[in-house]
Amino acid sequence: MISEPFALGNSPLHRCDPRIRLVSAAVYSFVVALSHEFQALAAALVLSMVLLSLARLQVREIFKRLAVVNGLVVLLWLVIPFTFPGEALFRIGPLHASRQAIVLAAQITLKSNAILLAFIALVATMPLATLGHALNQLRVPDKIVHLLLMTYRYVFVLDQEYQRLMRAVKIRGFQPATNLHTYRTYAYVVGMLFVRAAERAERVQQAMLCRGFKRKFYCLQEFKAGRGGVIFSLLMSAALLGIVAIELRTAL
Amino acid sequence: MTAGKTLISLIGVSFSYPGGQPVLRNLDFNLNSGDRVGIIAPNGSGKTTLFHLIMGLLKPLSGRIEIFGKAVREENDFAEVRRRIGLLFQDADDQLFSPTVLEDVAFGPLNLGKPKDEAIAIARRTLTFLGLSGFEDRITFKLSGGEKRLVSLATVLAMEPEVLLLDEPGNGLDVRTRAALVEILRGLDQSYILISHELDFITATTNTVYTMQNGKIRTDQELSVHQHVHAHPIGSCPHEHCTPEDAHRAEPPLITEK
Structure with a gap:
């Protein structure tokens, strides 16, 4: 059944306002998904690692999650290089692998891992009930x-x-x-x-x-951004702008 | 509430589920303020149906239901009934749907239009009253069976009802939780109707015990629960007694041997 191995904890990230974490995770995913340059993607992966270390989670559990996603990624590596058109890099029998395809597969690998790690650090660190209320x-x-x-x-x-x-x-x-x-x-x-x-x-x-239900639910949880939340959102915004800047500079 | 005032009155109520045998036939019943009525009857004799009719979850085929002196028929009439009468469901998983205990207990008061702070205060007070302080942030589905039952009771009591309908509240509880529940029920101010199969539970918590037969509550035959002591060979092995008189009464056995 569903277990929430990351939900409980007392790291700085666990204490951060769930709304800020959710918005950060959403913006981060867009930035990473829309980036193509390897430098920008590498920077994003580093940011994910930093977030993870802030959340102080069990490494074993993180690898378990990564294994699931990367199983799919392995499948992509088996298919994409031989089905995507482009200049041939090497051949295996009748199949030839294109350079563009390998670049694409590498991008997908980096992106999916970076986004997954960020979500583990930012979103999986709150209980589902909190997620709902946020x-x-x-x-x-x-x-x-x-x-x-x-x-x-x-x-x-x-x-x-x-x-x-x-x-x-x-x-x-x-x-x-x-x-x-x-x-x-x-x-x-x-x-x-x-x-x-x-x-x-x-x-x-x-x-x-x-119990008098009138088609309306009430949320009891109060969220407070606090100083930590403001600092976190500022740092997160700066890091995301950095990634965008790297992407644009390399692309242009 | 003045003593002896009629709270719930059913007059000639009949009910059957679609395509089924009649469950209740021309049933008459009164609950007066101060009453603590126990109903002990075989499975399928319509006890739960009776509760659902009082709460307006089911509509009678014929007959009248009067609650707090007012006839109730339409969905709108029952809004007030549900505010003033609390029903404890047989299965706590039906009753607890919020993620956390505090939210579930505060759900009723919030529906009654209480402001958030007050609803939380009521919820905390109710939990403390039931010896559940510290449970506020527990996840409802991770509670044990006994805890679930007590939290369900808290969700009902938090609405401060005048009457309680308790559907097998003692079922499946361990000895300690059951004893705690008996104490809680005895300490309540409300009048209530309690359904149970357990003789000792029902005698400990109610002052009148009725049974149901042929779709009616037999108010003409008040049950008195009693025990006989007797001896006979191999009496130490588990056994049942059946006399011609008992045979038609079906389970639960009205005579227990100790």
Whole structure:
């Protein structure tokens, strides 16, 4: 299930106003995604590392996350060099790898890692509930925020129901195999999960009605930017402007 | 509230789920202020349905429901009912939907239009009253079963209801949490109706116990829970007693052996 290994902590970054962190992460992602020059991307990667060190997170957990994204990146390295047109650098049998394609794959690798690391440092360091409230304060529509929070709340209940169903199936000797019985059993489990989710939703709504729910949610958390927040946003802005400057200077 | 005032009154209420057998048939029931009524009856006899009818979550097919002396029919009538009557759901996971405990407990008061500071103050006070201070920032779904039940009760009590409907509040709790809950319920000012399958729980928390039969609450037959002591061979092995008289009464057994 979902675990939040980075959410709790007492680093300077954990204490920074979540709204500032969210906005920083969003702006940072745009800057990195739109940059092409290797110097700018390298600078961005360095910035990500600095942010990570500020957040004081477990290195092992970070590598676990990186492994997931880079699995995808490896796949890109297997495909892009041989499918993207450009001047040939080397050949493997009938395939030839183009220089432009390798540059592109390298850019994607740098960008995705830099953005992921920044998100781990800035966004994964807040509990999901805080993320929801921060988004709400940043004027993200109520409906989206509540979808996020309710999903997060009930994903665990649904997981428990799934485990309960699977246990019920297993204790009666079910062994998955490649046959119709297996497919039918899984279909029943999934179908039952939908039925239970729908019933659960109805009961939750009833409970909310009983407590006077008027289609409006209230946020109790107060966010304060404080001096640390101001300093952080100034430094972050300066660093991002630096990356943009490197990009523009090298590009022109 | 003057003593003995009728809070909830059901007159000839019938209900059945679509395509199902009638669950409640011409049911009459009164809850007066100061009453602590226990209902003990087999599964599927309509206890939860009764609560949902009172809260307006279900609508009766026929009959009248009067709450605080006013007939309630439309959704709008029930807005006030829900403010003044608190329903504790059987499954705490249905009741707790906010990420943190404090938010969940403050949800009701906020819906009643209380300002944020006051709602937080009420929530904290309620949590302290239930011995849950320090739980404010806990994540609701990471609580244990007993903690969830107590926090659910806090979410209901935070709305300062005049009447409580408690749907199997003692179910699945360990001995210690159950004892704590009994103490809490005994200390409450509110009148309440409590559904339970557990004889000792229901006798410890209510002063009148009724059963349901054929879709009716048998107010003509007040139950008195009692124990018999007797001895017979191999009596130390787990066993059940069944007399012709008991057979039609179904579970839970009205006679317990100790």
